[in-house]
Amino acid sequence: MDAAVLAQDVTKRYGDTVAVDGVSLSVPEGTVFGLIGPNGAGKTSLVRCLTGTTAYDGEASLLGSPPETVERDRIGLLPQSFSPPERLTVSELLGYYADLYDEARDPASVLAEVGLEGAADTWYEELSGGQQRRACVGITLVNDPDVLFLDEPTTGIDPVGRRDLWTLIEDLAAAGTTVFLTSHSMDEVERLADEVAMLAAGEIVAAGTPSSLIAKHGGDSRLVVRTEASADVLADSRFRVESSAGRLTLHDIDAADIDDAVDALAAAGIQYESFTWTEPTLEDVYLELTGEAFRGLGAPGDGATAGAVQTETEAER
């Protein structure tokens, strides 16, 4: 499979701030790549480099060419903040953006894909925040892009709308579109991404499939028991137990161990209100790695004074 997006030692500086610090990555065609990381980690800056919308050092390629030279109709980009004309209805808006391309999809079918058929004749400014975001996703689809960059696409969208968009993203990837997704929603990334990279202070600190990252950094499966009992009463059991206010946590509990663990609670005479078995998720990976990044790499965004940031922002305009 060819790489649709490739970065080799990509670095983006704004004055003294190093927003992206020597990032290398490769996204095979037709896959979903998830970029995660705390606020200020450099995600949006990296997306700008990879879409050719800002200057950078290092090498990048998009669909086999330098990003800034790729025909715009092959790329879809939903920036984090995007404000289309507000006094257009949703269908006028999609038609307006479709007209910017020599060949475009039928706006009506895009409207249906993003679940806005019922709002076709509503002015953009009268849509709810979540509907506006869906309309913006629709705008990125009118040119039927080969690569789609979505910077926090589901922010503000309700749970049903989020799931609908996830299905849409899965369908797009299944049909061959490469999707580069940045998100703060770990369940979204865990569900959608084939590969994930975590950025902290401009550097990739971990990368891999969601399951490999969870296996490496997510911690263990555990049984959390709501009880006032202390861990001592399970001292003779085979389980590793920690106690905290109102709960005992039994570690390294696989699904097959749950019965034994519950038997051990009963044998120790522990009265409990309830128990919950949890498996590690990408959120655990995120929390673990963000903690490490703050301990080891310094807080993201360090190294820039507000003045230096301001100067470069002005210089870029």
Ligand SMILES: Nc1ncnc2c1ncn2[C@@H]1O[C@H](COP(=O)(O)OP(=O)(O)OP(=O)(O)O)[C@@H](O)[C@H]1O
């Ligand atoms: N146009 C700009 N001019 C100067 N500094 C900038 C500019 N854009 C971003 N920065 C700085 O670059 C660093 C990375 O910012 P960026 O927006 O890329 O992070 P992010 O990971 O997308 O954050 P968030 O999750 O909050 O959207 C931050 O220190 C930010 O202040």
